[in-house]
Amino acid sequence: xxxxxxxxxxxxxxxxxxxxxxxxxxxxxxxxxxxxxxxxxxxxxxxxxxxxxxxxxxxxxxxxxxxxxxxxxxxxxxxxxxxxxxxxxxxxxxxxxxxxxxxxxxxxxxxxxxxxxxxxxxxxxxxxxxxxxxxxxxxxxxxxxxxxxxxxxxxxxxxxxxxxxxxxxxxxxxxxxxxxxxxxxxxxxxxxxxxxxxxxxxxxxxxxxxxxxxxxxxxxxxxxxxxxxxxxx
Amino acid sequence: xxxxxxxxxxxxxxxxxxxxxxxxxxxxxxxxxxxxxxxxxxxxxxxxxxxxxxxxxxxxxxxxxxxxxxxxxxxxxxxxxxxxxxxxxxxxxxxxxxxxxxxxxxxxxxxxxxxxxxxxxxxxxxxxxxxxxxxxxxxxxxxxxxxxxxxxxxxxxxxxxxxxxxxxxxxxxxxxxxxxxxxxxxxxxxxxxxxxxxxxxxxxxxxxxxxxxxxxxxxxxxxxxxxxxxxxxxxxxxxxxxxxxxxxxxxxxxxxxxxxxxxxxxxxxxxxxxxxxxxxxxxxxxxxxxxxxxxxxxxxxxxxxxxxxxxxxxxxxxxxxxxxxxxxxxxxxxxxxxxxxxxxxxxxxxxxxxxxxxxxxxxxxxxxxxxxxxxxxxxxxxxxxxxxxxxxxxxxxxxxxxxxxxxxxxxxxxxxxxxxxxxxxxxxxxxxxxxxxxxxxxxxxxxxxxxxxxxxxxxxxxxxxxxxxxxxxxxxxxxxxxxxxxxxxxxxxxxxxxxxxxxxxxxxxxxxxxxxxxxxxxxxxxxxxxxxxxxxxxxxxxxxxxxxxxxxxxxxxxxxxxxxxxxxxxxxxxxxxxxxxxxxxxxxxxxxxxxxxxxxxxxxxxxxxxxxxxxxxxxxxxxxxxxxxxxxxxxxxxxxxxxxxxxxxxxxxxxxxxxxxxxxxxxxxxxxxxxxxxxxxxxxxxxxxxxxxxxxx
Numbered sequence: 001x002x003x004x005x006x007x008x009x010x011x012x013x014x015x016x017x018x019x020x021x022x023x024x025x026x027x028x029x030x031x032x033x034x035x036x037x038x039x040x041x042x043x044x045x046x047x048x049x050x051x052x053x054x055x056x057x058x059x060x061x062x063x064x065x066x067x068x069x070x071x072x073x074x075x076x077x078x079x080x081x082x083x084x085x086x087x088x089x090x091x092x093x094x095x096x097x098x099x100x101x102x103x104x105x106x107x108x109x110x111x112x113x114x115x116x117x118x119x120x121x122x123x124x125x126x127x128x129x130x131x132x133x134x135x136x137x138x139x140x141x142x143x144x145x146x147x148x149x150x151x152x153x154x155x156x157x158x159x160x161x162x163x164x165x166x167x168x169x170x171x172x173x174x175x176x177x178x179x180x181x182x183x184x185x186x187x188x189x190x191x192x193x194x195x196x197x198x199x200x201x202x203x204x205x206x207x208x209x210x211x212x213x214x215x216x217x218x219x220x221x222x223x224x225x226x227x228x229x230x231x232x233x
Numbered sequence: 234x235x236x237x238x239x240x241x242x243x244x245x246x247x248x249x250x251x252x253x254x255x256x257x258x259x260x261x262x263x264x265x266x267x268x269x270x271x272x273x274x275x276x277x278x279x280x281x282x283x284x285x286x287x288x289x290x291x292x293x294x295x296x297x298x299x300x301x302x303x304x305x306x307x308x309x310x311x312x313x314x315x316x317x318x319x320x321x322x323x324x325x326x327x328x329x330x331x332x333x334x335x336x337x338x339x340x341x342x343x344x345x346x347x348x349x350x351x352x353x354x355x356x357x358x359x360x361x362x363x364x365x366x367x368x369x370x371x372x373x374x375x376x377x378x379x380x381x382x383x384x385x386x387x388x389x390x391x392x393x394x395x396x397x398x399x400x401x402x403x404x405x406x407x408x409x410x411x412x413x414x415x416x417x418x419x420x421x422x423x424x425x426x427x428x429x430x431x432x433x434x435x436x437x438x439x440x441x442x443x444x445x446x447x448x449x450x451x452x453x454x455x456x457x458x459x460x461x462x463x464x465x466x467x468x469x470x471x472x473x474x475x476x477x478x479x480x481x482x483x484x485x486x487x488x489x490x491x492x493x494x495x496x497x498x499x500x501x502x503x504x505x506x507x508x509x510x511x512x513x514x515x516x517x518x519x520x521x522x523x524x525x526x527x528x529x530x531x532x533x534x535x536x537x538x539x540x541x542x543x544x545x546x547x548x549x550x551x552x553x554x555x556x557x558x559x560x561x562x563x564x565x566x567x568x569x570x571x572x573x574x575x576x577x578x579x580x581x582x583x584x585x586x587x588x589x590x591x592x593x594x595x596x597x598x599x600x601x602x603x604x605x606x607x608x609x610x611x612x613x614x615x616x617x618x619x620x621x622x623x624x625x626x627x628x629x630x631x632x633x634x635x636x637x638x639x640x641x642x643x644x645x646x647x648x649x650x651x652x653x654x655x656x657x658x659x660x661x662x663x664x665x666x667x668x669x670x671x672x673x674x675x676x677x678x679x680x681x682x683x684x685x686x687x688x689x690x691x692x693x694x695x696x697x698x699x700x701x702x703x704x705x706x707x708x709x710x711x712x713x714x715x716x717x718x719x720x721x722x723x724x725x726x727x728x729x730x731x732x733x734x735x736x737x738x739x740x741x742x743x744x745x746x747x748x749x750x751x752x753x754x755x756x757x758x759x760x761x762x763x764x765x766x767x768x769x770x771x772x773x774x775x776x777x778x779x780x781x782x783x784x785x786x787x788x789x790x791x792x793x794x795x796x797x798x799x800x801x802x803x804x805x806x807x808x809x810x811x812x813x814x815x816x817x818x819x820x821x822x823x824x825x826x827x828x829x830x831x832x833x834x835x836x837x838x839x840x841x842x843x844x845x846x847x848x849x850x851x852x853x854x855x856x857x858x859x860x861x862x863x864x865x866x867x868x869x870x871x872x873x874x875x876x877x878x879x880x881x882x883x884x885x886x887x888x889x890x891x892x893x894x895x896x897x898x899x900x901x902x903x904x905x906x907x908x909x910x911x912x913x914x915x916x917x918x919x920x921x922x923x924x925x926x927x928x929x930x
Contacts, residue, residue: 018730021734103722104728106729180788180791200792201795204795204796225784
């Protein structure tokens, strides 16, 4: 199988170069572009498996480029942007990007995100999931209710029995917020007296296992002062 | 020229109206004053218009008196009229105009200015000589008369001959007339004994067809004719003038728009007059109008007639015309423009130059002074009224009392207006305090607080402008920081990426690896610093979006602690948590409050004395409707700074330390608290560092 080909687009050449080095070290093929139009050219002429894209670029900005690409391509796109506001992230993701990484980023984190996106796109993308009804899914998160195993972007994650129960509960009701008491009562099946901390610590551990950056969780989110939920993606 | 005419057109139309109305007044006055004998006057006017002297009343009167003279003279047995033979001379004055012939067969006395008897002595009806067309003949039994060949029936009641004493002769039965007393009361009537018995006497009067002037003597008939001719012209003129008047009035009505325009000019002039002066003039006019005589007018002096009747009526009419127009146009102003108001206005212009507090006192003093004077005057006139019993004194007393009451009323009205204005000003100040920068305070331009209100409006404007400016500058600041942070992040991305690549480089000497480690650390710190500055500036400028929802504060603190579980257990610090089991609900933005606790707990983790305890407590104070969270720790350094200082941006608790963190933690916590509607305070007591967070329940 060919080495996956990744397109890096940014008007800052040094950043493109640094990312390229990192990607090449990981064994990927890298294509470079320095503005949106160039990126569109490459996407239409070559086979690209993933795109890393800056937002603020000359000629054609990143968001417009994402929209253009999304018209006929299903390649994973990771947006790289200095805009770190929640609203910017929401906008980028809703337009069709698969991930949003704020600058300045940690190169290791970026690599992890690239890997996870590629894994999902290349190995899981072809799999016929619809036939299996015993799968609970949210984005790259996939829980098999028969085997009681969790995979993140196709990568199996080892969970303790309690953690598995919490994930199952939250995943079954994706999008719904569960208070700590409720989680305790349904997982431990007993009255929740001062047991909140236990739940909270478990949730933190799950987050560390399934999230690339636990401080900015993608799947298991804290609703401060209320409880926890798994996003419905 | 054209424009000049156009400009003066209203005036011309108004002039037409003026003249027309004056003519109408004259005509009406003439008609009213001669109303007493309408019937005769109407006949008179007709005969005068026909120029038929011999059909006119004055002619018949003349004939009647002439006949009376002749009758008395001829019937007088004792020659009682012979001494007054000159009476007959005036008949001779007529010259050819009048031929008379009277004969008394009892005495044989004959009175005539003619040589012939025209056959009357033989008992025939008289035949008129050449040039004569009228005769009146008494043949000893009855009257015969002829005019222009036609005989007249003078016995008819409307013949016009039953005038003067002639009616006694005509009414036939003289004996009845003599004993009759129905005329005794009449002013004109001569006592019945005076009427002579002319039975059997023959009296003939003949008048020339064309009455001519007698150059030798005064001919009454000629002047009668002259008079009638003049009257005729006067009547024609009167009718013509009346028609002109009607035409002018019709014209002015047709062009009433222009007329009104000039009316307005007049009203503009009359509107400046004080009401009291108008009232006095109107009263005077009314009295004048009541005194105008409407009885029949006898004098021949036209100027006197015009002045006494027409002129006065016209003046009154125009005055009241103006007053009514004024009243309907100016309405309230008609009354309010009076001497008292003018005086008050004058006083106010004087008052306006004084400062408010002085003006208010001055007004009270002025009122007291004016009232004193008025009471004194009223008392004076009242005493006068008591002793003199003169109407004018009582009237003046009432005037002064009314003026005094009016002044008090005005003062009270003004005062209550002032009170309500003060209320408005107070309300307005309250509104400004509450941030209403739009509505302006509008007071009457003559209100005492007008200036104050204007100034308040200006202050409001200034404040709102300043606030706007501040918001604008804050927004610009945020924009600047957003741009700057973006511009900083881009190169920082390269720095971090390349230091990362460097750190992965193998075979580097140990000291170079140390350098790289420092680079990695510092670039990481720069990253947090930039993000923190950005967050802080957004929070302090009010640009941060707050998404409020109902959250359990206790749970939030526990969640935060669970999140930091690892760091806490590694720190070697003992966390003493005192949070109520039951939920403490507040309405706030959970993410922001989480950030506050995260920053504060991290702060405690960083700067607590090793092995010491960190206390975190949450209490609900129902009485104040507040939830208070307290975080206490013992500092691991000497806190030689002010409590406020620590909250200022870029001031770090430990000045000497320059490790990780931005130094903005507390500042961010505080600005986030404020943005969420809470409050954060810091207390330093020796080594005890205490942060208190106040939330509204």
